[in-house]
Amino acid sequence: MAMSAGRDDGEPMMDMNTTPLIDVMLVLLIMFIITIPVQTHAVKxxxxxxxxxxxxxxxxxxxxVYIDAQGQVFWNSMPINDVQLRQYLDASLQRSPEPELHFQPDPAARYDVVDRILAIIKRANVTKLGFVGNEQYRNDF
Structure with a gap:
């Protein structure tokens, strides 16, 4: 079954066959799309x-090291217990140079808690210890 564009007179078709032209144009279009560099708008x-x-x-x-009025011990604003305090003290002694240790008990803290914490600090062999907040006691004497 031949396609004759609707004429049956047997004469050859005089119209140009555009199928190969369209195929070539499609191949060229696809190659052009592939070769275009990808535009990225990314921020690295x-x-x-x-x-x-x-x-x-x-x-x-x-x-x-801070001790509040209820006797809770804090290391850099984090609540800790005696075992954790000793671990942190040992870790600070491993650093070079040794970091300073600021000790600040609350005026209403019980003396036995303060004494216990100072004993832990002494047993850890801390060499850079400073008492901060002493100005809060200046009117007591």
Missing amino acids: VDLPQPSTTPASPVEPDKNK
Whole structure:
């Protein structure tokens, strides 16, 4: 079954065959689309990599031990117990240079709690110890 564009007189068709032209144009269009560089509008950001070691609560410059009126001990504003205090003190002694340790008991804290914490600090062999907040006691004497 031949396609004769609707004429049955047997004469050859005089119209140009556009199928190969369209095929070539499509191939050229696809090649042009492929060769165009991809336009990216991305902003490159260097994200921090997750570390496998947990963050240490021991600061490199100075650390603060605070005892509140109820007798709770804080290390850099984090509540801790005596075992954790000793671990943090040992970790701070591992650093070079040794960070300062600021000791600040609340005026209403019980003396036995303050004495217990000072004994832990002394047994840890801390050499850079400073008492901060002493100005709160100036009117007591």
